[in-house]
Amino acid sequence: MASASLAARARQIADCLGDKNVPVQWEYSPDYAELAEPFNLRLPYKPKVIVLPTTEKHVQDGVKCANEGGFKVQARSGGHSYASFSSGGKDGSVVINLQGLHNISVDASTNVAKVGGGVRLGNLAQGVFDQGKRAVSHGTCPGVGIGGHFTHGGYGHTSRNWGIALDHIVAVDVVLADGSLVKADFEENSDLFWALRGAADSFGIITNFYLRTQAAPEQILYFSFQWGNKLFGKQEDFTNTFLHLQEVSLNKSVIDNRISYGIYLDGVATYNLGGTFFGTAEEFNKTIAPEILRTIPSPNNTIIQEYDWISYLKFMSDVNRIEEPLEGYDEHDTFFAKSITVPEKDGGLKKETLNAFYDYIHAGAPVDYFVIINLYGGPGSAINTKDTTWAAYNDRDSLWVFQNYGRTKEEKGINFVDGINEVIIKAQPETHFGAYLNYVDPSYTRETAHELYYGNELSAKIQALKPKYDPLSTFWNPQSFEA
Secondary structure: OHHHHHHHHHHHHHHHHHHHHEEOOOOOOHHHHHHOOOOEEOOOOOEEEEEEEEHHHHHHHHHHHHHHHHHOEEEEEEOOOOOOOOHOOOOOOOOOOOOHHOOEEEEOOOOOEEOOOOHHHHHHHOOOOOHHOOEOOOOOOOOOOOHHHHHHHOOOOOOHHHHOOHHHEEEEEOOOOOOOOEEEEHHHHHHHHHHHHHHHHHHHEEEEEEEEEOOOOEEEEEEEEOOOHHHHHOOOHHHHHHHHHHHHHHOOOOOOOOOOEEEEEEEEEOOOEEEEEEEHHHHHHHHHHHHOOOOOOOOOEEEEEOOOOOOOHHHOOOOOOOOOOOOOOOOOOOOEEEEEEEEEEHOOOHHHHHHHHHHEEEHOOOEEEEEEEEEEEEEOOOHHHOOOOOOOOOOEEEEEEEEEEOOOOOOOHHHHHHHHHHHHHOOOOOOEEEOHHOOOOOOOOOOHHHHHHHHHHHHHHHHHHHHHOOOOOOOOOOOOOOO
16 A cells, blocks of 8 residues: 555655656666765665756755655755765655756846756855856865855865855745745745755755855965874874964964865874965964974974965865866765864863774774864854854864764774774763764764754754745754754
């Protein structure tokens, strides 16, 4: 009976999409397998149908037809969800692939960019630069889509100066669960606009983003201090180096909004500090580098290099060109990832915590892994100037954000990555650690995810809006808000 019901629903949505001439790919279609393939190959899901809109009406009709058949819906912008939520997060969802919505235009009078919901970051960066030498804050991976990245935060090395990607959104065009297309901004549908900036996957499909842009800098400085395995020999060197860097990160006589950096560690004993400075090499070498390196072991290698804006983006992305193909994108990995947000108000990580972290990773790993620890807070950080009244986004008080990433599909590798989080959290029980939305962890229950990503107070406010805009929980994934 259940299968007959499902078969009837499948016929219903097929007839509906056909009657409305919506471009689609079914499981038997020639391009389905390629389009269904997720970024994280560890978590493959099979959508019931993949909708390929080239117009906003196609998106509207796709949502309406999914509703008629009783199917859950998720948008796919770039498809980089670490948990494969952009493939539905389960088999049998309707996935609306936005790759056909790739328009980019900058209004010369306002410098606001209108950007389609399927645009990838590399194309966004090149597109706004080509139209008036503009720039937007976002991450460094050019193939990531605008949709999840911008609506779930969007950190990059310009974020401490310009704000996160989410902070650049001034308006959206969005398709709601009933198939209607509405505008949302700070004045019109303002409660919806608030919720979309942090929890868009639970409320609608954004077909156009309206983004404030910055004047692209004529030059920007990249720096990297590389210790190799020098800091892994002794726990004392490892811990004291991090404690010193943390002290510098909180020192307003050294650090302001113009500087950003992250620490990179991996399983082959690599320890690098790399970042960006909106200033000259002369100033950096005179006032900042000496403080970063004071009292800690000398790095094996140092890079301090000025770039023009586009050359900088290419360097950070490790590519010759940042533009990505509009169709046929093919980049994948097999992995499990977690995150930790470290609040600034507690002063960051304690010595005992860092010792425990060192002992854990120094004991060896059964998997190829890396840890990136990015500076979010510190003096002048634009990330932490806003709060949850601005947007439904909670991570506004972090000093550091960890990304713990293991290339694995085996249980022992997953357990190792889990253990990185566990050893840090257990060593510092007085601190309320959180997690970062764009490094989404599929192992969390819905309730745990909401607590770690949003906090209980913000979750309650988002939850209260869900029935108003999506009473049937049409927009669904395993960690979305439900009506």
